[in-house]
Amino acid sequence: xxxxxxxxxxxxxxxxxxxxxxxxxxxxxxxxxxxxxxxxxxxxxxxxxxxxxxxxxxxxxxxxxxxxxxxxxxxxxxxxxxxxxxxxxxxxxxxxxxxxxxxxxxxxxxxxxxxxxxxxxxxxxxxxxxxxxxxxxxxxxxxxxxxxxxxxxxxxxxxxxxxxxxxxxxxxxxxxxxxxxxxxxxxxxxxxxxxxxxxxxxxxxxxxxxxxxxxxxxxxxxxxxxxx
Numbered sequence: 001x002x003x004x005x006x007x008x009x010x011x012x013x014x015x016x017x018x019x020x021x022x023x024x025x026x027x028x029x030x031x032x033x034x035x036x037x038x039x040x041x042x043x044x045x046x047x048x049x050x051x052x053x054x055x056x057x058x059x060x061x062x063x064x065x066x067x068x069x070x071x072x073x074x075x076x077x078x079x080x081x082x083x084x085x086x087x088x089x090x091x092x093x094x095x096x097x098x099x100x101x102x103x104x105x106x107x108x109x110x111x112x113x114x115x116x117x118x119x120x121x122x123x124x125x126x127x128x129x130x131x132x133x134x135x136x137x138x139x140x141x142x143x144x145x146x147x148x149x150x151x152x153x154x155x156x157x158x159x160x161x162x163x164x165x166x167x168x169x170x171x172x173x174x175x176x177x178x179x180x181x182x183x184x185x186x187x188x189x190x191x192x193x194x195x196x197x198x199x200x201x202x203x204x205x206x207x208x209x210x211x212x213x214x215x216x217x218x219x220x221x222x223x224x225x226x227x228x
Contacts, residue, residue, distance in 0.1 A: 022180045023216050029173035033092040042219050044085050045227065053080070063213040063222070070226060071203040081227055089228050093129050097168035098224055099196075100126035100138050105159050108141075124158050130167040138163070162228075164195045170224075177217065183209035184217065199226045 027035040046059065053075075054062035069075040089095045108121045121141045128136055142158070165171060171191075178188040187205060191197065197205075202225050211218055 019216070022177045026173045026177050026217065029176055030097075030169050031092075034094045034097060034169065037088060037091050037094045038220055038224070041085065041088060041227075042223050044082075044088070045223050048082065048085070049077075049080060060212075060214050063219075067203045067206065067213065067222070071200045078227070086228075093133065094170075095228070096127055096129045096135070096165070098165055098170045098228070099162035100128040100165050101162045102159050103127045103137075105155055107155075122155060122158060124161075126163060128165040128168065131169050131172055136167070162196065164191060166192065181209075181211070183211045187221070197225050202226065 030038070046062075050057075050059070050062040050066065054065050057065055066077070070077065095101060102124050104125045106123055108123055121143050123139060123141045126138045126140065128138065130136055140163075142154075174184070174188050174191070178184045183205070186209070190205070202221075206213065206218070206222075213219070213222070
């Protein structure tokens with residue numbers, strides 16, 4: 001019996017050490033300031049959002065209820081995020097490390113004639129930082145018909161559509177620890193191939209792997225991918 005408990009304690013300690021090493025490696029690559037900002041965002045989410053809208057639930061159940069609402073509910077959670085939290089996401093360039101964020105959009109007339117008339121190119125410039133912190137820009141043109149009635153809607157959506165930044169430290173930190181779990185391995189692989197997850201797809205993946213939603217890394221993935 002004593003031998004059983006000794007082995008059990010060793011296993012628990014081993015798992016704890018592995019988790020600590022994973023967190024340490026993630027934060028080391030992401031950087032001290034960005035790690036602190038990300039931690040504060042998680043605390044803001046828990047203390048301001050979960051504590052308000054899921055007040056009667058313990059932490060794990062509150063996270064699960066939130067994910068359920070994201071996937072199946074009609075809860076406009078993105079409208080409930082305060083401006084101060086959105087601003088904090090960009091502190092220490094965390095936002096630009098995680099995403100390529102639109103900073104300007106313009107229309108360029110295309111001389112090519114389409115079936116319904118001349119075309120235009122909507123060009124969006126996105127700002128991001130690489131692993132060294134250097135500011136970079138990407139340009140994405142999108143061709144539409146010149147007199148398309150919902151052009152203004154397309155322009156508005158484009159201004160708010162960010163792309164995954166594959167050159168930033170956040171991506172590199174996730175890649176470095178991806179072998180620590182089957183979920184992370186699959187998540188990182190899909191993220192590189194498909195880009196930004198839609199919130200319901202992310203929730204479905206979390207549920208498929210039955211991951212611990214209170215895990216350090218999982219919390220940060222939920223906050224970054226769903227709220228921003």
